[in-house]
Amino acid sequence: MVDKGANTEMANKGFNEEMASFMMTMMNRMLQEQSAMNRMESELTLAVQTVIERISKFNGEDVTRFLEVYEYEMANRGATGEQMVSRINQVCTLDVRARVTELSERFREDWAGFRQALLDEYMLDDRTRMSKKSFLEWTEKGGKGLSVSELLREFEKRYNELSVRDRELLQSEKVDLFVRATDKSFRKDMTILLEDRTSTTGLVSDWAEVLEACRVLRKRALRMEDGYDNRIKTTAREHPKQE
Numbered sequence: 001m002v003d004k005g006a007n008t009e010m011a012n013k014g015f016n017e018e019m020a021s022f023m024m025t026m027m028n029r030m031l032q033e034q035s036a037m038n039r040m041e042s043e044l045t046l047a048v049q050t051v052i053e054r055i056s057k058f059n060g061e062d063v064t065r066f067l068e069v070y071e072y073e074m075a076n077r078g079a080t081g082e083q084m085v086s087r088i089n090q091v092c093t094l095d096v097r098a099r100v101t102e103l104s105e106r107f108r109e110d111w112a113g114f115r116q117a118l119l120d121e122y123m124l125d126d127r128t129r130m131s132k133k134s135f136l137e138w139t140e141k142g143g144k145g146l147s148v149s150e151l152l153r154e155f156e157k158r159y160n161e162l163s164v165r166d167r168e169l170l171q172s173e174k175v176d177l178f179v180r181a182t183d184k185s186f187r188k189d190m191t192i193l194l195e196d197r198t199s200t201t202g203l204v205s206d207w208a209e210v211l212e213a214c215r216v217l218r219k220r221a222l223r224m225e226d227g228y229d230n231r232i233k234t235t236a237r238e239h240p241k242q243e
Helices: 004-055 063-076 081-091 094-107 111-128 132-141 148-160 164-181 184-193 207-238
Strands: none
Touching (some): 004 063, 063 111, 081 111, 148 207, 164 207
8 A cells, every 4th residue: 555645755855856956056047147247247347447547538529539449348348238328427527427328318228329329419529629630730830920929829729629638648749849830930939948958858848838938939029020110210210201
């Protein structure tokens, strides 16, 4: 005669073992998924940090370059389109973060759509801003024929149109580039005023000294003009027109 109690106990034991195995499998799967999520979180955090280290935070300038670096670093860490959109406000300055967040909430999972919207929003600045290449070309030929005052005004205007990144790259060469842009009629005088034999470029690095040198040369030019006018007046008095 079959012992029903023994059969039931064996059945329960088998069921319990299956449940324990199932629970263990689920637990392992959850731990693996959590571990994968933690790894991805670390990867995305590293991607954000790398973007900031490479090009600083996005402030509305040079959007093409920003997107190029951001997309590369995020994709290189395995980010999805949704993750790219959701993380982008972490690499934006406060003055543009609100607008960028507004766009990211509109597109959410659509990285391509968000990318285009950001380009449309900030591309105008890219088109009108001076590039490093065009600025260097201008210093070689664009400043010739300008007076000291005109050159200073045009140089600072063009320099400030550069992206933050390009200004940082050219900062150490700024004085040298200004001297290169000067007209040959006063380049020698400008070089003498800005000379610093202890520096690698042979010129001072403090932009305030450039402003002072420009002031000196402006005053000198005015004195020369006044002297020329006085000579003309003297000549006119000594040799009046004959009627």
